[in-house]
């Protein structure tokens with residue numbers, strides 16, 4: 062019984078993780094269709110915004126703006 066409960070919990074956690082990944086991919090796909098860009102370094106893709114200087118800025122890795130500025 063304990064092991065069945067553990068399996069169910071593990072299965073639920075895996076399911077939620079997959080749903081989260083699907084949501085992030087869907088968000089990135091939708092963002093691309095709306096004219097946003099997504100980070101080439103992150104997976105699942107993370108939408109990136111353009112700051113006031115016109116540089117791309119990823120909220121997850123923050124690497125894009127530095128590479129663009131170099």
Ligand SMILES: [Zn+2]
Pocket residue numbers: 100101102103107119120121122123124
């Ligand atoms: Zn990133």
